[in-house]
Amino acid sequence: MSLRSILIHPDPRLKKVCAPVETVSSELGALAEDMLETMYEAPGIGLAAPQIGIMQRLFVMDCVKEQDTVQRPMVLINPEITWTSEETSSYEEGCLSIPEQYGEVTRPSTVRMRWLGLDGKTHEEEFSELWATCAQHEFDHLNGKLFIDYLGPIKRQMITRRMEKLKRERARG
Numbered sequence: 001m002s003l004r005s006i007l008i009h010p011d012p013r014l015k016k017v018c019a020p021v022e023t024v025s026s027e028l029g030a031l032a033e034d035m036l037e038t039m040y041e042a043p044g045i046g047l048a049a050p051q052i053g054i055m056q057r058l059f060v061m062d063c064v065k066e067q068d069t070v071q072r073p074m075v076l077i078n079p080e081i082t083w084t085s086e087e088t089s090s091y092e093e094g095c096l097s098i099p100e101q102y103g104e105v106t107r108p109s110t111v112r113m114r115w116l117g118l119d120g121k122t123h124e125e126e127f128s129e130l131w132a133t134c135a136q137h138e139f140d141h142l143n144g145k146l147f148i149d150y151l152g153p154i155k156r157q158m159i160t161r162r163m164e165k166l167k168r169e170r171a172r173g
């Protein structure tokens with residue numbers, strides 16, 4: 001297993017639509033393990049493949065809240081949203097590709113998703129609360145959409161400028 005580096009916005013790879021995974025292979029399993037390790041280390045509750053520069057449709061998540069409870073690492077390959085509730089909820093979202101910036105996003109409270117697991121089988125589950133928010137945030141990453149795209153233009157521009165500055169500082173070392 002190895003830690004992968006996370007791309008920081010703005011990066012053209014974070015704006016692209018990812019391609020479906022064609023084969024659920026042992027290499028894909030190794031990639032998913034790296035993604036989970038990278039997510040837990042960050043720390044975060046989700047991570048999508050394009051955030052580490054892999055332009056394929058998969059993401060990982062684990063929204064178990066208390067550190068002492070059993071973890072629930074999930075790997076969703078070629079996810080589809082099959083149903084969304086009419087009821088919405090708002091959450092102050094963050095993103096590992098936009099560190100230390102937050103914004104309120106309103107999304108369906110509950111979603112149903114269908115995906116391929118690492119076992120090669122189709123899974124379907126309903127997600128609510130933080131799981132629903134995270135699953136939709138990660139799904140958006142696969143379509144080149146970031147949480148800041150839901151914010152007003154002034155806040156989005158302010159966050160983008162902060163990230164450009166952060167990237168310049170990091171490049172200088």
Ligand code: K1U
Binds near residue numbers: 134
């Ligand atoms: O996709 C990502 O960038 C990961 C992101 C997921 C997410 C956060 C909040 C709402 C929706 C989706 C994160 O994990 S940001 C870090 C974070 O939220 C967190 C970190 C440590 C403990 C708990 C949460």
Ligand code: ZN
Binds near residue numbers: 094095137141
């Ligand atoms: Zn994100």
